[in-house]
Amino acid sequence: MSQLFTPINLGPVTLPNRIIIAPMCQYSAIDGQATEWHTIHLGQLAFSGAGLLIVEATAVEPEGRISPNDLGLWDDKTEQALATTIQAVKKYSTMPLAIQLAHAGRKASMPAPWQPGPAVTPEHGGWQPVAPSAIPYDNNSAQPLELTTERIESIIASFAHSAKRADKLGFDVIEVHAAHGYLLHEFLSPISNHRQDMYGGSLDNRMRLTLAVFSAIRKVFPAHKSVGVRISASDWVENGWDLAQSLELCHQLKKLGCDYIHVSSGGLSAQQHIPVSPNYQVPFARRIKEEVGMPTIAVGLITEPEQAEAIVATGEADMVALARGILYNPRWPWHAAAELGAQVSAPKQYWRSQPHRIKNLFLPD
Template sequence: MSSLFSPLTLGNLTLKNRIAIAPMCQYSADQGSATAWHMMHLGQLALSGAGLLMIEATAVEPEGRISPGDLGLWSDSNERALGEVVQAIRRHSAMPLAIQLAHAGRKASTRVPWEGGKAIASTAGGWRTFAPSALPFDPQDEAPVALDDAGLRRIRAAFAAAARRADSLGLDAIEVHAAHGYLLHEFLSPLSNHREDAYGGSLENRMRFPLEVFDAVRAAFDPAKPVGVRVSATDWVEGGWDVEQTAAFARELRARGCAFIDVSSGGLSPLQQIPLGPGYQVPFAERIRQAAGMPTIAVGLITEAEQAEDIVASGKADMVALARGMLYNPRWPWHAAAKLGAQVDAPPQYWRSQPRELKNLFSQSTLGH
């Protein structure tokens, strides 16, 4: 029996296998609202046979978008547009759907990647950004506005409101984005948080706002559905956020009802030095799993079925999440199941594609027939 294709329960949500499709920004929304691109993009991934599909980083307020093309969930129109996508997926796929709720903080107001990804100044068509401290991501960027008490209240409320909208859409899980140098990560790291109030200084203080946001999301979402957190386990910069601080954060999250930790790294500083290699972030997921005693998701250059199987079977992580690999090969779980002698869900419209030598690859689900 394949460990990768064994079921996993997160809270009250049972997944058919341990493969997640990671949130991947598409920069193709219209004023935060999903478009035909999202219907195509998410629709094909929902037919992939993965255990969980995570919708891309979704801003909880307009100023929290990375780019003008980011998905959002702050308005009724955002909710309606995403609801159309969700309803279409539900008609043809039983795959559980999660959404990553996010605020880009000081890394907001940028051009889309294929236009260079550089910051757009508030005087050049962009908007003022917000952060724990008035420290820009890049010294050449416009300094963000340091959040005051009213700003902190506004953003906590925005996360909670987006969580309620996610619940109304019938989504199965939420992942709170506290990684990659975005707002909640900015509070965690001493490199970006120079506050002198209750939200800065000590580890306890730097964790305070991200934990408050988690609490707000958890309280606003169906208690029977899981809420997890994406973290950057290290800044890859001397004196920054590191794996032991991440472990302490994970323990605090577990005590508050967090269902899983999705373990990435980096993104906070342009000075980061990342030693890339296959599975380079997996040891972080393993460390957090040991330290916090909660399910973890491993990410980062996981490309081969046998590699993913080893990660799960050896207890390094409870799941793997693929991003770019799924874009390159949207049927990656099919091919992994074939290599590992497992079964995978596929729509009946595609059953005839099953190779003759793999007679039992597809489970006989009839949803979408």
């Protein structure tokens, strides 16, 4: 029996299988508002048969967007625009839905990746980025303003307000984005955090914002729904954020009721040296699973069904996440189920696509 296609509980939320669609920025919003692109994009992924669909990094305030075209959830307009998309998706799919709430910090106000270049200036629709310390990410990035403690408190409140809106929209899960060099990760890493106050210096101080954001969200998001965190387990830079610190963060998050950890890496420093290869981040997920005892999602160059099955079956991680791979092949879970002798949910309109050589591939949606 395929372990990849067995159910798993993320706290109070049960997923039908262990295939997760990772959050992937689309750079297709207008003033933070979802567009028809999001309905088409998320709609096709919701037919994939995966266990959970995580909506892209969604900014909790306008200054928290990575680019001027990023998705947001900070006011009635952004909420209503996303409601149109989510209502359409939920009408035709029973797949559990998550949303990743985020703030880009010093990596904000950048152009879309297919239009590379320097930071977008206020004259061209950009804004002034903020960060724990006034240290830019790289030469293309703007000089960020160091956040005051009062401004930090307002960002914590913004995460909580967006979480309330996510609940109203019907999301089952919230994922806190504390990875890839964005604001929460910037506070965690000693490379980007040179503060001398209660949010800098010691590990406890550098973890303070991430733990506060998680607590604020958990307080307002209903108990029958789940909250997890995505982290970069390592900066891949000497004297940066690393696995040992990640383990301590995960222990603290577990005490606060965190339901899962989504384990990625990198993105904090342009000086990173990442040994990219299949499964290169899986050892991080394995250590966190073993030492913290929290459900973990492994991600990064997991492309083949047997590869994903082995990760779950051997206990290296509880779930696997797909990003670029499922963009390239939006029916990846169907093909994995066929290869592994499992079943997957699919809309009845598609049942006749089942190959004749395979019996009972599709479950009712």
